[in-house]
Amino acid sequence: MRYLPLTEADRRAMLAKIGVPSIDSLYRDVPERVRLKQPVDLPPHQGEIEVERAILGMARKNLGTGRAPSFLGAGAYRHHVPASVDHLIQRGEFLTSYTPYQPEVSQGTLQALFEFQTQVALITGMEVANASMYDGATACAEAVMMAGRVTRRTRAVLSGGLHPHYRAVTATHARFLGFELDLAEPDPDGAEDLAARIDANTSCVVVQNPGFFGHVRDWTKLGEAARAAGALLIVVVTEPVSLGLVASPGEMGADIVAAEGQGIGNALSFGGPYVGLFATREKYVRQMPGRLAGETVDAYGRRGWVLTLSTREQHIRREKATSNICTNSGLCALAFTIHLALLGEAGFTRLAELNHAKAVQLAERIAAIGKAEIVSDSFFNEFALRLPKPAAEVVEALAERGILGGVPVSRFYPDKPELATLLLVTATETNSDDDMARLAAALREIL
Amino acid sequence: MRYLPLTEADRRAMLAKIGVPSIDSLYRDVPERVRLKQPVDLPPHQGEIEVERAILGMARKNLGTGRAPSFLGAGAYRHHVPASVDHLIQRGEFLTSYTPYQPEVSQGTLQALFEFQTQVALITGMEVANASMYDGATACAEAVMMAGRVTRRTRAVLSGGLHPHYRAVTATHARFLGFELDLAEPDPDGAEDLAARIDANTSCVVVQNPGFFGHVRDWTKLGEAARAAGALLIVVVTEPVSLGLVASPGEMGADIVAAEGQGIGNALSFGGPYVGLFATREKYVRQMPGRLAGETVDAYGRRGWVLTLSTREQHIRREKATSNICTNSGLCALAFTIHLALLGEAGFTRLAELNHAKAVQLAERIAAIGKAEIVSDSFFNEFALRLPKPAAEVVEALAERGILGGVPVSRFYPDKPELATLLLVTATETNSDDDMARLAAALREIL
Amino acid sequence: MERDPVTGTFTGNRGLQIEEKLIFEQGEAGRTGVDLPAPPKVKDRLGGARRKGAIGLPGLSEPQVVRHFTRLSQKNYAIDLGLYPLGSCTMKHNPRLNEKLARAEGLGDLHPMQPESTIQGALELIDTLAHWLKALTGMPAVAMSPAAGAHGELCGVMAIRAALEDRGEKRVRILVPESAHGTNPATAAACGYAVDPIPANDRGRVDLAAFKAKLGSDVAGIMITNPNTCGLFEDEILEIADAIHAAGGYFYADGANFNAIVGRVRPGDLGVDCMHINLHKTFSTPHGGGGPGSGPVVLSEALAPFAPLPYVVHGKDGLRLIEHDHDSAATGKAFGRLKGFHGQMGMFIRALAYMMSHGSDGLRQAAGDAVLNANYLMASLKDELTPAFEGPCMHEALFDDRFLKDTGITTLDFAKAMIDEGFHPMTMYFPLVVHGALLMEPTETESKDGLDQFIDTVKALARRAKAGEAAAFRDAPKLTPRRRLDETGAARKPVLRWRPSAPQGRAAE
């Protein structure tokens, strides 16, 4: 058993020191009748060769985006992650360390978190950001709960352009915390009027940019309307790369930004682990959920970093904490930070431009087929298509051709027949011209 | 250009400090007419995405042993390398450091080399080992040259069971250094009488164990004969895993061991980089080629390591050096050391047992077909088969079925028709029962 | 250039310990560490919402970025470097095989919204892991999507509340022992419950009488950590379970300490209704400096129908992922959704690889060794330190600060001195039921040699403390990249991000 350093001789010597005859006798506080006498009925230990064979066997039953032209988005985006990112996050000092509670021997993680917080604040255009949440959807729910604390109101308005999972997660919390949600209908055309929904008990309006159906909006006016009514504007971003090209939530007057950071630095990994970004105004920082790294000095006066403002957190404040979150997405945040450090201003904006240009090219190619309508009046790297057939069928037909062609909206809204023909299609820097040509050719056949 | 930190502004500032107008002007000592005015006619810079696409495109044109049941050996062996080995050797502190010339900041590499030397000495049964050579073949040639220095004789006897590449490399050096080689004929039956070839000018007899054609021998008697004649016994090992089960060269009285270390810790990688192991008796250490790490103490009296006995080496001794080697196989040696540290006595001997058992099972399966004769009267994990057809054809037919079935001896000895039907077949711990069943079934069809 | 008064060097570096500025202090406009082709020229379709100003990100080349983060990494302690006995955190060895497999083609590169026909292997993997978790806990169902322990707690308590509501009951209180981890009360509150604390008895367990006195028809359930945060098995657990059930409430188990009993005790046999499992503790997925984790929640028959979406079921054409409660294969009672997509797949792969590697026998042995290591620490240190409670412990050994009485040295000071010795300190001041707590969890992946060195060192430090060398402790650590940091100052005037003009302390360079 390769992970266990104790030898039989060690065990004997240690038991002797303890003064008990066996390991079993250390379990004497466990009621006799619930002590298992045998190992559980599961396979016995195996070596690397066998474990690898079994798990790669499962992997081979999947069609990964590494082997197929892939145009999927809907909140998870395939971007090229530079090899050095994955190398660095696997360094044992990052990978196998705990939350940096002992700052003297955690300056590496702490400084990286401080850089992460700064990067998130910069790209979202906000004043402060925390050290990460689980993912974009949970960050969104936390944002709505925070707006409730800040405004002491209990009703939140959620855009129809908000990702359905974000809506669902927020709704789950609303159910148990007892706040009210005004859920606008799914809004493929981006025509909803959210300002009209704000009332005196509204804590916040939550919009997504670019929206779930692709369109890009300037939410400044809505923010003004919200503020005039004493409510907060929460802007959700599911594709962080868009922030290299699209005006930032901060520029639009957002009070809180809840975003999915996966698109920078992190693999698709079938949906997790991802990294929630959370940013807000300085004045709200004590209502913020999650960890924060802050600057300070050491006993010699040298600059250093610590976790700070932890009186907001569960380990200090317990039932009065701003959130119950403990473990967050540290290593994903690190991957984000390294990737964005590599990109820098020039790389990040170019990456965003490239994504947009690829998507425009793809939209043009598909439009040229003449069978599908581009629903999104504007978009970043993802747009909604209206197809002459149910989108789910088209996606299956594409998969048979080895193409991962997009995400059918019906996957999220199976109960809305009017959305059944909508397909979300994404292009990123990873899509070659050849990929796009293959998709277009296949669509020509299928539609 | 992602690897270049200088900005245009930096360049301008630096040129100003130097006092020249341009980088080109720093090349003023290059005769004008040979200065290229344009970049060379090759493609311009590309990003990771494009480079990865191009190189993986080439990779996909190959059939790797990761995707095909594979039974190849002949001096390069596919073993399972634990994931932690490859992780650790990629740590920047190992990967991106130079030869440990500054011991105060190279104790990591130095201690690992000291451990490597000890491991090599232990498994070969020798007194001392060096810090690695390029590969087994060059180690063999160096061993023969060393034997010449030790004995001051100029004639070496090379077994017909010695790997043909090792013979060829040694012959190349012999040609240019002007020593004589007595090359025994290829010896599939392991019946050669090498003692008879030793004469008064013989510096050494070189044998391989297990031999190129698979058989395992106890070379003690030959060693005695050599020593009686004032010659050295050099034992070559091309499959280091065999040393977990087969008696060591040291036990047989070898004076020098030259071995290929790839089988422990290192990928097949189409033949390189590999790692030459080189071990000998303490009394010959000053005639040894290659680097050596040695134990010492620091200014505080704490144990530490340094490179030592470098008066044997080119950077000190120049034309009088024992070898011209400088860069060796440091990182491959580290991989070897980590893998062998993981294995330990119990794991290493079990690995060897497992290899042998798999090979015996495979031999039995193939023998059961009744069409191929097992030529090797004894073997470790590789044996020679005599087929009813040219082995190269059989290998091609197997490759068409997606099986990498073995190495035809004709690949090494195309000019020896009597060897054309010989096939070398290897089984290791990586071959599943299913792999072996597939090979047997395919052979049944083809033969 | 002046010599740094602390280090005596001009650079402020100390040999291999190299100071490192923020990336923002190293950036240059126009420089980048990523080469991308020029975007094809297209007509922009951004609808006018193009970013106007610069973002302010620093430009670094790849070599600078690699060096920056390599240097930073070396300022961290880690399991890969040494003993990390953080009680309650289960800092065990993280196998690299698992990292490799999580990145395999066909796993790491799967998009969560691919059609089902292209992800059968992924669903099989989730289903296999679910099977292991159910078998090891003796529970009939498991919700896989929670992202960490605390998220699993939400899942469990929400399931409890959904079940109660399904029964038409509105209960308002959750009982939580005072020794509980902070996430327990925080979770109860986040689910709309009032937290009612239960005291510990003098044996470090739930005070059974006090607990029973709190029971009532408004009690939704109890959250118990077992083994508890004092490292002790709740020996009256069966009575507790019976009592809460008799009162119509549910039994939430915090499974953070499952490592002590895996393969030896099945929570299902203890009457548990739901329990989160921190895959990043018991099943060794790396902590990563704070996350990510994964917190699947096993559920009893009573709670299973309320499991959140999505989940995997066996359909007639293969495995299916149920994402909607109105799906014909759904229970129709799911309490909702907790997370985007389907859970922490990357962690599932690692955890399954770990479980398969250990196997049923190995997991049982691992638990036993974890308990053995902790008891060995306890037995070896009990004369020099002051154990908080009598008797054998489970996987962690808890001490209080009586041994430091009158020394003028606090638990914190003691911990900082351990840092200079090359050890990560234990968990301090937790659980709250013990004064100046020192909670040591060595885990099963520490060797006896390593423990012996730790034991000798802690004993030597304790002797030194008792010998009155308080100043040395209050000064510690002295040999780390930074000495004690001013946490009060940090909180008083928070600097949470870099700004071009931000105050820089005494700049590190």
Next chain:
Amino acid sequence: MERDPVTGTFTGNRGLQIEEKLIFEQGEAGRTGVDLPAPPKVKDRLGGARRKGAIGLPGLSEPQVVRHFTRLSQKNYAIDLGLYPLGSCTMKHNPRLNEKLARAEGLGDLHPMQPESTIQGALELIDTLAHWLKALTGMPAVAMSPAAGAHGELCGVMAIRAALEDRGEKRVRILVPESAHGTNPATAAACGYAVDPIPANDRGRVDLAAFKAKLGSDVAGIMITNPNTCGLFEDEILEIADAIHAAGGYFYADGANFNAIVGRVRPGDLGVDCMHINLHKTFSTPHGGGGPGSGPVVLSEALAPFAPLPYVVHGKDGLRLIEHDHDSAATGKAFGRLKGFHGQMGMFIRALAYMMSHGSDGLRQAAGDAVLNANYLMASLKDELTPAFEGPCMHEALFDDRFLKDTGITTLDFAKAMIDEGFHPMTMYFPLVVHGALLMEPTETESKDGLDQFIDTVKALARRAKAGEAAAFRDAPKLTPRRRLDETGAARKPVLRWRPSAPQGRAAE
């Protein structure tokens, strides 16, 4: 436990700097870090040559091994940690992309003896790299198999000798400048030649007159490093080439310093007959603490036919690997074989990825930046240090030790003080033609910021040296895992391996 007098700690550790014993001192019988299935029972076919005794390898678990090597690694300096200005070694950034690609399925897992039909991509890769090398050097052929620079030297000099023998000539001398790297004379000797040294002129170049005076019909060739080891371009190189050719000899170029001129000067245009290229220098394959490397040798028309086996040719059904000189596609003149199998494929992949990443434009820029960085060092340090020669340098800046005159401080002392500052020292005492040489090669992957810090530090140290603080230098380094080590003692009574009873110094633990 006693406190260590050096560190003040009981463990001898210093915070994150952790002492580590040998694996042999940690092993326990029966323990292993690799799980393997029990071998099937078979009748042994070893022919009686089974090992009898135990080997003596230590048994460690995986966690121990990972920790051991992680700790060891932290005792190393590396490019990933900081400036590594080792002259002649070209310690530049090693991209991780290249590591990833070298391990890709279909490359890392290829067996060298697979049938040609299954390795067309591998041959294409070798052929593509060969094309780049030929284009960049302006040479018609390249031998790919040499394993490193020195191995390439063997290849080149053997080709020269084979060509001469083919001409029926037996020449016995090779001319080698005194500034040459040690491998040059060692190689010449290993090929059976006498080494005839040529002095340097006062401009640090080959003394043309002295060289010409040595020419004769027994001279096989000259080995010239260009740019030379003084970091200077041999400005009379064309005359030298003409002269050696006129004398019937060949021009071997040591390409270790190719990084200075790649994309800017083609060795083929200089009259070179053969030149090795250290892929691990110019083309950034990692040095790995000493290797592996790769040393392809470009060859002129005159030498090409003598290239060693194997090599790749374009056949009618695809690419072919020629392994035998009697192959119909072979030259029939190959001088032999230098290595098992076909060369350092793993390094080829990395080097090609590097070249493609930089491209033609990027390689040219990289060379220019390397030269710029060196000249910036030179310009910035020339007043405080003493440059060995006048005028601009190429990719490395050479100083002598005149600036330390009368300080009682040697080049070595100065270097050791740099270590405390967090820098790897430059190459010292090489080339031999300069007294107390300090040879600094920053490479193009250092930022101006990083260079400025280095410059300021070196200047500050030089001032401190001149101020008479000799003791501080002789004491350095003080902040490293070990202080100066007793090299004399090590060589006098060599301890080259661990033995159970070996003397342990003052044990580190």
